[in-house]
Amino acid sequence: MNEDYYELLGVSRDASQDQIKKAYRKLARTLHPDVNPDPDAAEKFKLVSQAYETLSNEEKRRMYDMGGGPGGMGGGGFGGFSDIFDMFTGGMGQRNAGPVPRTQRGGDLLQRVNVELADVIRGSEKTVRFTSAAVCPRCYGSCGEPDTKPVTCTVCKGQGHVQRVVQSLLGQMATVTVCSACQGHGDIIEHPCVECSGYGRVRDERELRVKIPAGAETGVRLRLRSEGEAGVAGGPSGDLFIEIHVERHPVFVREGDNLQTVLELPMTAAALGATITLETFDGPQEVVVPAGSQPGDEVRLRGLGVTGLSSGRRGDIRVSLKIVVPTKLNERQRELLSELATLRGEEKPESKVPEQGVFSWLRDKFNGR
Numbered sequence: 001m002n003e004d005y006y007e008l009l010g011v012s013r014d015a016s017q018d019q020i021k022k023a024y025r026k027l028a029r030t031l032h033p034d035v036n037p038d039p040d041a042a043e044k045f046k047l048v049s050q051a052y053e054t055l056s057n058e059e060k061r062r063m064y065d066m067g068g069g070p071g072g073m074g075g076g077g078f079g080g081f082s083d084i085f086d087m088f089t090g091g092m093g094q095r096n097a098g099p100v101p102r103t104q105r106g107g108d109l110l111q112r113v114n115v116e117l118a119d120v121i122r123g124s125e126k127t128v129r130f131t132s133a134a135v136c137p138r139c140y141g142s143c144g145e146p147d148t149k150p151v152t153c154t155v156c157k158g159q160g161h162v163q164r165v166v167q168s169l170l171g172q173m174a175t176v177t178v179c180s181a182c183q184g185h186g187d188i189i190e191h192p193c194v195e196c197s198g199y200g201r202v203r204d205e206r207e208l209r210v211k212i213p214a215g216a217e218t219g220v221r222l223r224l225r226s227e228g229e230a231g232v233a234g235g236p237s238g239d240l241f242i243e244i245h246v247e248r249h250p251v252f253v254r255e256g257d258n259l260q261t262v263l264e265l266p267m268t269a270a271a272l273g274a275t276i277t278l279e280t281f282d283g284p285q286e287v288v289v290p291a292g293s294q295p296g297d298e299v300r301l302r303g304l305g306v307t308g309l310s311s312g313r314r315g316d317i318r319v320s321l322k323i324v325v326p327t328k329l330n331e332r333q334r335e336l337l338s339e340l341a342t343l344r345g346e347e348k349p350e351s352k353v354p355e356q357g358v359f360s361w362l363r364d365k366f367n368g369r
């Protein structure tokens with residue numbers, strides 16, 4: 001996610017509801033547009049409010065912790081806002097807060113996309129289908145039925161708040177509270193849109209072509225701005241995050257920008273040398289196995305691996321040789337091998353330690369060399 005909600009509020013990930021509330025209250029006192037005219041502060045206040053909206057709701061908080069993004073359908077709902085507003089005005093005393101707009105930014109979405117190894121060799125495009133919130137096709141986010149307009153609230157006269165004078169021990173005190181007739185919006189939608197019930201957005205199945213960058217690895221997240229949920233009441237859209245998951249390939253295992261594979265070949269081919277055709281992402285390629293190749297030897301096909309995400313250069317294919325000793329010999333084959341052994345003076349092999357020494361041989365074996 002672009003903003004960490006816990007960081008925004010300055011609380012730890014295991015903060016209690018009480019701590020979260022206190023932290024938000026403190027920030028709101030310095031960032032609220034009524035106190036701080038700086039537009040940066042207003043932007044921050046919006047983010048902080050969004051963070052509070054999510055973290056103060058156990059359900060939404062759990063979703064967020066699981067990486068499901070801050071949104072979810074209705075996640076941007078205005079449900080908790082009047083509480084916050086009450087709390088805020090309560091804390092601030094008689095501040096003169098204007099009407100609260102209905103609009104709110106849509107939630108961010110996180111969508112996992114499975115791609116094949118072939119897709120990230122040079123990069124590709126994928127169609128992603130997902131459910132999101134879209135601008136209501138009937139009211140276009142105005143929340144009211146077509147050809148109707150919100151009417152100014154008669155209780156607060158469009159102010160969004162009402163002032164009451166109460167007698168207290170300290171004398172007369174004016175308190176400002178959110179207008180309950182219009183929930184602080186200053187106007188009332190008398191005829192809510194029947195399609196979206198007055199939220200200005202509806203659930204929608206979407207389809208999007210997404211560019212998969214060359215060299216992307218599992219876990220890489222792409223951010224598509226404004227492709228997330230539509231905002232409430234015509235507010236700006238959230239972002240869409242695409243998390244890439246590269247599926248396993250039956251032949252090639254990725255190691256950075258290189259691809260590794262194993263080629264099985266008979267003992268005779270290893271001794272005599274051979275040229276073997278390997279199907280790669282660049283079509284069939286010749287793997288030249290030199291005469292006298294040993295088990296575990298490697299043949300490299302340069303520049304046929306994965307394109308580096310930042311370097312733009314392609315890695316190699318590394319072919320490890322697995323040399324197979326024949327197990328089922330018929331009479332004739334046994335004869336020929338025995339003859340070969342005799343010719344090479346190998347009929348009676350003696351106990352012999354590898355030239356490089358036992359220790360370093362075993363060490364190399366465990367290191368996979």
Ligand SMILES: [Zn+2]
Pocket residue numbers: 136137138139140141143144193194195196197198199200201
């Ligand atoms: Zn509508």
Ligand SMILES: [Zn+2]
Pocket residue numbers: 153154155156157158159160161179180181182183184185186187
């Ligand atoms: Zn009102």
